[in-house]
Amino acid sequence: MNFNMNTKMKFISSLLVVVVSAIGFVFLLASKNTQVKSPSPSVTPAIEEKPEGRFWLELTNPETKLAEPINLIVRGDSNKNSITGFDLILSFDQKQMKFVSQKNLNEEFEVFRTVKDDVVNITAIKKLNSNTSTVFDKTPLIELTFQPIKSGKSDFRFEFTPQSKTDSNMINDKSEEILEKVSGLKVEVN
Numbered sequence: 001m002n003f004n005m006n007t008k009m010k011f012i013s014s015l016l017v018v019v020v021s022a023i024g025f026v027f028l029l030a031s032k033n034t035q036v037k038s039p040s041p042s043v044t045p046a047i048e049e050k051p052e053g054r055f056w057l058e059l060t061n062p063e064t065k066l067a068e069p070i071n072l073i074v075r076g077d078s079n080k081n082s083i084t085g086f087d088l089i090l091s092f093d094q095k096q097m098k099f100v101s102q103k104n105l106n107e108e109f110e111v112f113r114t115v116k117d118d119v120v121n122i123t124a125i126k127k128l129n130s131n132t133s134t135v136f137d138k139t140p141l142i143e144l145t146f147q148p149i150k151s152g153k154s155d156f157r158f159e160f161t162p163q164s165k166t167d168s169n170m171i172n173d174k175s176e177e178i179l180e181k182v183s184g185l186k187v188e189v190n
Helices: 002-034
Strands: 053-059 070-077 083-091 097-104 109-116 119-126 139-148 152-158 169-172 179-183 185-189
Touching: 053 083, 053 152, 053 169, 053 185, 070 083, 070 185, 083 139, 097 109, 097 119, 119 139
Parallel strands: 053 179
Antiparallel strands: 053 070, 070 139, 083 119, 083 152, 083 169, 097 139, 109 119, 152 185
């Protein structure tokens, strides 16, 4: 009997050790989950402003007459980016207008022009001897002169598709194409 009693005691004490260990383990896990954690520093991603530029046209004289040339000013805004070059591809109705001339309005740039049929293509590159930052802020860039051929409405449009390599564009000093918006112009000739 003593043998049986001894075995029972060992069994009960082993069971008691297992139960107490399990309860201790549960309390340990529970205390880890309820500990007050100091907040970890949060990282807020930097919001990167996309550099965007734009070109638009302005008519110098709102009253356009058939016998008088019309002058359009190409303006640019580079959204605080320094510009190293730009391309302007402007289409017009050659049944309504004849291209006459182009005048550079920004001395920081060397300007090259070609005219083919109903498209004026202007490329401007910052002069090598210029060491200043050139930011466009509603800046007049080019003056274009056209002679009306007949009365009626005439549409002047920039050729532009975002990220295209063969149309109007604006290049910043990081060699990024930043042109995002263009606005052409409709002119009524009386």
